[in-house]
Amino acid sequence: MASLAGQRVALWGWGREGRAAYAALRTAQVAESGAADAHDRFPASLTxxxxxxxxxxxxALGDTRLRIETEATVERLAAFDVVVKSPGISPYRPEALAAAERGxxxxxxxxLWFATRPDATTICITGTKGKSTTSALLAHLLRAGGHRTALTGNIGQPLLELLEGEAEFWVVELSSYQTRDVARSGERPAVAVVTNIFPEHLDWHGSQARYVEDKLSLLTGARPRIAVLNAGDPTLSALDLSDSAVRWFGRDDGWHLRGDVVWRADEAVFDxxxxxxxxxxxxxxxxxxLAAIEALGLDAEALAPHAATFRALPHRLQVLGTRDGLTYVNDSISTTPHASLAALEVYAGRRVAILVGGHDRGLDWQxxxxxxxxxxxxxxxxxxxNGPRIHALLEDGARTGGFALREAHDLGEAVAQARGLLDGEGVVLLSPGAPSFGAYRDYAERGRHFAALAGFDPDAITAIPGIGIA
Structure with a gap:
């Protein structure tokens, strides 16, 4: 953070990440200048x-030294030495690429966080599916073992909001938008966990190959001391990491699942x-x-039973409840067709009406x-x-496969259609397999609307437990 002093710095994006970066930069500027009173609180200009x-x-902040612009052109971006951008803004946008070419x-x-906190013991977790639950469950077990643990990152709290926090372990969830940022910091995570790799966010990354490259940069660029990888994922199993020790899960000689039981090699540990x-x-x-806990040098078998007291996260196959014979399940975080299929597998054998579609990122629904x-x-x-495109792909199967197929203009109409099709018996499953951009601010807002449409209180069911330091 101190290295930014004297440089021309801009922020790009004003979501929660952008606001956290603003607060952190202002705090650093105050520390650099030694300013003590409110009049001198903002000694440097910022765009x-x-x-x-x-x-x-x-x-509304009233910061007279904050210049606000609503067009990030090549010329304006190129006027700065450093641009701190929010994760949702792709560095592959033409104006960003052109400005980068100019320096x-x-x-x-x-x-910024990783470069400022080289003292932190970090466990970075990413993957196309399962990274949030994995992160929260890891933090839960570490805390159950008496370890002061931070749960932060993409799960719902920007790292910079905890810049001054103290914890024994830092569990950091990273999206594919953030993994390369760890490598840029020059700091090596203690442990990196990758759950799986499937095509996603192609609009942000530009191609499937670049998505995979960016996702794997947590391993190939950040060079964690220990990499915990899914042996069942073909992309991960083909990796050759020379700079990291590798611990595999999902393999018979390590932590793996047999039926409903978790095993450590030849020992049954947890039902x-x-x-x-x-x-x-x-x-x-x-x-x-459990493989990550073991990689930290802790007793994973002793902590495994505490998984029984874990609270499931909202918007991830979250059972909202039952109304008039119908069970409503909120899987709004589902943003790939693969995730929608996994959700259907959970409810195999039950009458299900699944709601799919959202922002079109060009993913293949075949x-x-x-x-x-x-x-x-x-x-x-x-x-x-992308609803019409998905609908067109499903038409032949609906005629021959015995399932009803309907099209809705919005979520409210989709829920009403599902109710009518199930006729008082079954599961209304929101597992869209696509982001919410355009219709909603994010997947959480979409999930909250679904809860309200189903007749449940969104505030009572959508808080994420455990975020922060505890």
């Missing part, structure tokens, strides 16, 4: 690039049938957690359509920007 809708919120460095708050997270994939995440021919639910309701 913020944000959307017009965000500009009013930023102006502007683009970094994220994740880079997962009472684990408060649905689906075999979530039980597999427990194997990743595998989902093929699966509907083999093991169809009672009904599929499509909606959102």
């Amino acid at each position: 913020l690039f944000c959307s017009p809708s965000e500009a009013d919120d930023a102006r 502007t460095r683009f970094i994220g708050g994740t880079t 997962t049938r009472d684990l408060p997270v649905p689906g075999s994939h979530n039980r597999g995440n427990l194997c990743a957690v 595998a989902f359509a093929d699966a509907m021919r083999v093991a169809p639910p009672a009904a599929v309701v499509t909606l959102g920007q």
Whole structure:
């Protein structure tokens, strides 16, 4: 952070990450200048690039030395030495690439935190699916063992909000937007956990190959001291990491699942049938957690039983409750077709109406359509920007596969269609397989709306437990 002093610095984005970066930079500027009173609190000018809708919120700060601009052009971006951008802004946008060619460095708050906190023992967790549950479950078990632990990052709290925090272990969830930022910091995580790799966020990364490259940069660029990897994932199992010790989970000689039981090599350790997270994939995440704990040099077998007291996270196959014979399940965080298929697997054997569709990132839904021919639910309701494309793929299967297919203009209409199709018996499953951009601010807002439409209190069911330091 101190190295930014004297440089021309701008912020790009004014979501929670952007606001956290602003607060951290202002705090650093005060420390650098030695300012003590309110008049001198902001000794340096700072430029913020944000959307017009965000500009009013930023102006409300009353910071006279904050210049707010609503157009991030190549010329304006190139006028700065460093641009601290929010994770949702792709560095592959043409204006960012052109400014970078002129010498502007683009970094994220994740880079700043890691570079400022080389003292922290970090366990970084990423993966296309399961990273949030894995992160929260790891923090839960570490705390159960008496260790002061931070749970932060992509799960819902920017790292920079905890810049001055103290913890024995830092469990940091990273999206594919943030993994490369760890490598840029120059700091090596103590442990990195990767759950799996499937195509996602192609609009941000530009291609599937770049998505995989960016995701794996947590391993290949950040060079963690120990990498905990899923042996069942073909992309991960093909890796050759020379700079990290590798611990595999999902393999017979390590932590793995046999039926409902977690094993450590040839020893049965934990029966997962009472684990408060649905689906075999979530039980597999427990194997990743235990392998990470072992990588930290702790007794994983002793901590494993505490998984029974874990509280499942909202928006992840979250059972909201039952109304008029219908069970409502909120899986709003599902943003890939693979995740939607995993959700259907959890409710195999039950009458299910699944709601799919949202922002179109160009992902291939053919595998989902093929699966509907083999093991169809009672009904599929499509909606959102890519709803018509998904609907067209499913039409032939609906005619021959025995499931109802409907199209809705919005989530409210989709829920109403599902109710009518199930006729008082079954599961209304929101597992969209796509982001919420356009219709909602984020997946959480979409999940809250679904809860309200189903007749449940969004405030009572959507708080994420455990975030922060405890």
